[in-house]
Amino acid sequence: MPDWSYRTLFRPLLHRLSPRTARTFTLRSMAAVSRMPAGTFLIKTLGHMEPSSILESQIGSVRVTTPVGLGGAVDPGGIAHNALAQLGFGFLEIGPVEAAKGTDEPSIRMDHDRETIDYPNGPETIGLEEAVDQLRRRKHDRPVFVTIATDASDSSQAAAQHLAARMAQLSQAGAAGFSIECLSSRQLRTAHEALPFISRITLAVLEMENQSERKPLLLYIPADYPDDSLQELLANLDGSVWSGVVIRQPAGSGETGHALGPAGKEAGIAKVRLVRELAPAGFIIQIAAGIHEPQDALDAIRAGADHVLLNSGFVYAGPGLPKRVNDAILYERVQRTPEPEPPSFWKHWGWMCLLGTGMIVGGITAWLIALSTVLLPYDEAFLGTTRHSLHEANTRLLHFMSHDRITLAGTMISIGILYYQLAKHGLRHGIHWARMTLLTSCVIGFPSFFLYLGYGFFDPLHAAAAAVLLPMFLLSMRNNPDRPSRDPVNLRNDRTWRMAVWGQLCFVLLGVSLAVGGIVIAGVGVSHVFVPTDLAYLDAKTAQLESINPKLIPLIAHDRAGFGGALLSDAAALLTISLWGIQQGAKWLWKTLLFGGAPGFAAGISVHFRIGYTDFIHLLPAYAALFLYIAGLILLYPYLMNRPKAA
Incomplete structure (x- = not known):
């Protein structure tokens, strides 16, 4: 409690x-x-x-x-x-x-x-x-x-x-x-x-x-x-x-x-x-x-x-x-002890900054591809057909696949921003909760790269990304002892603090909601693949999609499972930040929540309107999450953006 x-x-x-x-x-x-x-x-x-x-x-x-x-x-x-x-x-x-x-x-x-x-x-x-x-x-x-x-x-x-x-x-x-x-x-x-x-x-x-x-x-x-x-x-x-x-x-x-x-x-x-x-x-x-x-x-x-x-x-x-x-x-x-020299970029925290940057670059690249060709050459090679053939079979199919890949791209950018900020402002200073946040999120995120293997589809780009980013994660966790924070802390049960408690509740609920959503999406991706509103948008049944190409559903399942795993990793970072990291005067944290959440919501909601997939029930969880996100930012703003008064 x-x-x-x-x-x-x-x-x-x-x-x-x-x-x-x-x-x-x-x-x-x-x-x-x-x-x-x-x-x-x-x-x-x-x-x-x-x-x-x-x-x-x-x-x-x-x-x-x-x-x-x-x-x-x-x-x-x-x-x-x-x-x-x-x-x-x-x-x-x-x-x-x-x-x-x-x-x-x-x-x-x-x-x-x-x-x-x-x-x-x-x-x-x-x-x-x-x-x-x-x-x-x-x-x-x-x-x-x-x-x-x-x-x-x-x-x-x-x-x-x-x-x-x-x-x-x-x-x-x-x-x-x-x-x-x-x-x-x-x-x-x-x-x-x-x-x-x-x-x-x-x-x-x-x-x-x-x-x-x-x-x-x-x-x-x-x-x-x-x-x-x-x-x-x-x-x-x-x-x-x-x-x-x-x-x-x-x-x-x-x-x-x-x-x-x-x-x-x-x-x-x-x-x-x-x-x-x-x-x-x-x-x-x-x-x-x-x-x-x-x-x-x-x-x-x-x-x-x-x-x-x-x-x-x-x-x-x-x-x-x-x-x-x-x-x-x-x-x-x-404050009575001498402040230690900040560690070099390459000792540990810099590697996490590079990992975060890699996630941002990867997310932007994936977003651009999803807006243009949607499919990569190895996707077409796996299917044994071209994107034009898929479009002729069902005019909404590529739009649907684009929507999965853009939401994944937005989530990757969000994760990258969170990682970079946590490394620069937390890991660099030996803040325990920041290290545990990164550890928890990465331990969830890296295995999720390989959820697609259950359907027999090997994604070489994802595998290459994991091979490059995993050593960065391991290097960022080495030789990184905890150090007490030197930032001023809240001292009063004033109105600003009471508002922040409500804002913290909003972000905790948001983190839990996104975690549940990630588990459900990943679970659907490795099992049924589609929900009823998906099939209604596609105006097709699962059997009809299988008849277009027997490898089509495994490819879509790969996208869905990957997005679900990424969303769960993102949610883990957001939830642990909300539980442990809310500290008065931490301007960087408010900016992290703002800029870290924006790409995910922008991608997840805008793409649905772009492709005409605007079913209210389907988007209701996204609307509820957006409400918690905005309300949390508003309530936390006075607390995080103003340093506590000196005792």
């Missing part, structure tokens, strides 16, 4: 349900997908979050791949963690955990205008057994931290020992570390009240834990906790046990209980600054307050936070938020 489907289709529907129903449905659906064969691979593919090693950090002894964590409020019981772990999170939270879960489910309210989730009766908790069960059943490799809620009304040493015992049980089940939630209680609002209780927890942990196996321990601090009490508390916190703190939303921000939303950001960041001033070097600071867009995360990290946790922001902004935050943090860090 990436942003282009969540914000456009699913979120409006989910907001019509009760908050608990919507959350339960979403989490269980994602969990169900993750349990399917290749389900987690599908989720990872749609989001395509490949963390850079530059983003790695530590929480105590625990390595995390990105500084973005999933807060416990999103999925307290970890129901969908196997799915959510694929979206770019470096770690995840479950909890708060209590000794036993209450029998009553706390109510949840949502204020969509303020992007707030309100818990009138306090945060939702889970029981110890449920937490242990979820930890043991997890199948992802992200560390899971457990938030433990303590009963401040019982501040005895026995209560602290019970808490330590729960930590030991959860640790054995696979918990990577713990966050203790106790300071929200009115009874512990001052350091004088809180320090004795925290000291008992510290002592209990020291008594029960093996020093070599000690897990990171963090203290949850409400953003509205008194500064003087916080200063005294930090001064007396045992650094050998406590690894850091988590700054959370102010406890009293809801109507009567606790609310999560952007309103907690400023207080949270202010508290981060204070803790960073007071805490020793290496002290971990996390913030779980008001992170709703990448700019919020950057503000928190600049104030001194090591990690950010997403709660309400993940619900309102969408599942693409962790990737967007990671990209923003990565961009800031990359």
